[in-house]
Amino acid sequence: ITGFDPYRVRADFPALHQNVNGHPLVWLDNAATTQKPQSVIDATSHFYAHDNSNIHRAAHTLAARSTDLFEGAREKIARFIGAAEPREIVFLRGTTEAINLVANTFGRTRIGNGDEIIVTAIEHHANIVPWQLLAQATGAVLKVVPVNDRGEVILEQFAALLTGRTRLVSVTHVANALGTVVPVEEIIAIAHAHGVPVLVDAAQSAPHVPIDVKALDADFLVLSGHKIFGPTGIGILYGKADLLESLPPWQGGGHMIKDVTFAKTAYQGLPERFEAGTPDIAGAVGLGAAVDYLQQVGLPAIAAYEHALLEYATAGLEEIAGLRLIGTARHKASVLSFVVKDIDPHEVAKFLDRRGIAVRSGHHCAQPALRRFGVEATVRASLAFYNTREDVDALVTALHALPKS
Numbered sequence: 001i002t003g004f005d006p007y008r009v010r011a012d013f014p015a016l017h018q019n020v021n022g023h024p025l026v027w028l029d030n031a032a033t034t035q036k037p038q039s040v041i042d043a044t045s046h047f048y049a050h051d052n053s054n055i056h057r058a059a060h061t062l063a064a065r066s067t068d069l070f071e072g073a074r075e076k077i078a079r080f081i082g083a084a085e086p087r088e089i090v091f092l093r094g095t096t097e098a099i100n101l102v103a104n105t106f107g108r109t110r111i112g113n114g115d116e117i118i119v120t121a122i123e124h125h126a127n128i129v130p131w132q133l134l135a136q137a138t139g140a141v142l143k144v145v146p147v148n149d150r151g152e153v154i155l156e157q158f159a160a161l162l163t164g165r166t167r168l169v170s171v172t173h174v175a176n177a178l179g180t181v182v183p184v185e186e187i188i189a190i191a192h193a194h195g196v197p198v199l200v201d202a203a204q205s206a207p208h209v210p211i212d213v214k215a216l217d218a219d220f221l222v223l224s225g226h227k228i229f230g231p232t233g234i235g236i237l238y239g240k241a242d243l244l245e246s247l248p249p250w251q252g253g254g255h256m257i258k259d260v261t262f263a264k265t266a267y268q269g270l271p272e273r274f275e276a277g278t279p280d281i282a283g284a285v286g287l288g289a290a291v292d293y294l295q296q297v298g299l300p301a302i303a304a305y306e307h308a309l310l311e312y313a314t315a316g317l318e319e320i321a322g323l324r325l326i327g328t329a330r331h332k333a334s335v336l337s338f339v340v341k342d343i344d345p346h347e348v349a350k351f352l353d354r355r356g357i358a359v360r361s362g363h364h365c366a367q368p369a370l371r372r373f374g375v376e377a378t379v380r381a382s383l384a385f386y387n388t389r390e391d392v393d394a395l396v397t398a399l400h401a402l403p404k405s
């Protein structure tokens with residue numbers, strides 16, 4: 001499709017080379033999680049085999065090694081997303097924990113009774129529920145930017161929702177249930193013109209498009225390692241240094257303190273203040289290796305290749321009788337969400353699994369997004385750079401063979 005060679009990168013992913021139910025595995029569940037290159041698996045197992053130690057505060061050699069590896073991973077991720085400094089990167093369990101951290105620090109100190117938080121109609125539950133919990137506790141109000149029938153955020157309506165009470169805009173970059181690429185650059189520019197900070201949920205964009213937090217001028221940005229070919233259980237919160245520095249801690253415990261007495265505790269600066277307890281050290285090391293891998297392949301090349309593959313797949317699906325695509329934004333990434341006639345999406349997914357094709361079925365943790373289109377569940381096939389036209393052909397051929405209802 002382009003100069004990029006998916007067959008070469010496939011060789012780096014051991015999990016892709018297996019038979020499932022008698023067929024070569026076709027992994028089209030990348031929006032849920034991605035497979036891992038050998039370099040990530042090796043980095044994690046090498047850490048446990050040779051360098052394993054808790055980090056910080058120790059005189060011994062393995063502690064120094066594991067601390068260097070952990071902090072080295074932070075530097076890699078800072079470079080990967082264009083952060084000004086590594087201390088702007090907080091290691092957490094993933095996108096969900098990162099949004100909850102912002103809700104419980106920024107939210108608890110800057111958002112009060114009658115203040116407003118704006119999200120879009122196509123958010124993952126992880127970018128809805130933490131704000132609802134905050135709203136319940138504080139009396140704040142959650143406002144929702146509508147989308148059009150293609151699943152595109154209506155920018156004029158967004159601008160109209162901003163008021164003197166708006167304290168935060170929290171938006172997804174790519175919608176996980178529909179694949180819509182949200183124009184976060186414009187959203188940030190509009191919000192900043194009103195003095196309102198913006199959190200970008202990059203969980204679904206980071207595997208597909210280059211991210212530069214400085215160019216975006218994002219105030220917060222969150223992502224999950226497991227969706228960018230890294231381990232599960234590790235992810236990051238990016239925040240502008242002065243903004244993070246102005247926030248109180250959320251979880252309390254070891255690592256995040258300067259000095260503790262029973263009367264009073266003084267907290268560390270960035271990023272330790274937000275990293276209470278022993279983190280997923282091996283996970284961070286693996287995430288560093290994933291970022292190295294992605295930078296080697298190159299996100300611009302990945303984005304161009306996937307764009308063409310998504311168009312090819314869309315054209316293939318449009319040929320299938322009775323198939324309705326949910327989410328037809330002009331600017332999409334990775335995701336093909338659809339229903340077929342009146343066949344239960346779960347039955348479609350089971351049918352595909354018998355042919356070795358892994359797709360997701362259900363509400364994809366985005367019930368309001370799907371209900372906007374009058375459905376409770378879809379089948380979701382989601383692409384990554386290691387998918388090929390053959391993968392898409394296998395999906396399309398299988399869907400043509402669905403039993404007529």
Ligand code: PMP
Pocket residue numbers: 031032093094095096097124126127172174175176201203204224365
């Ligand atoms: N936001 C979006 C857009 C997502 O796609 C996901 C994962 N499906 C999340 C948030 C939550 O990520 P995690 O489960 O890794 O915390």
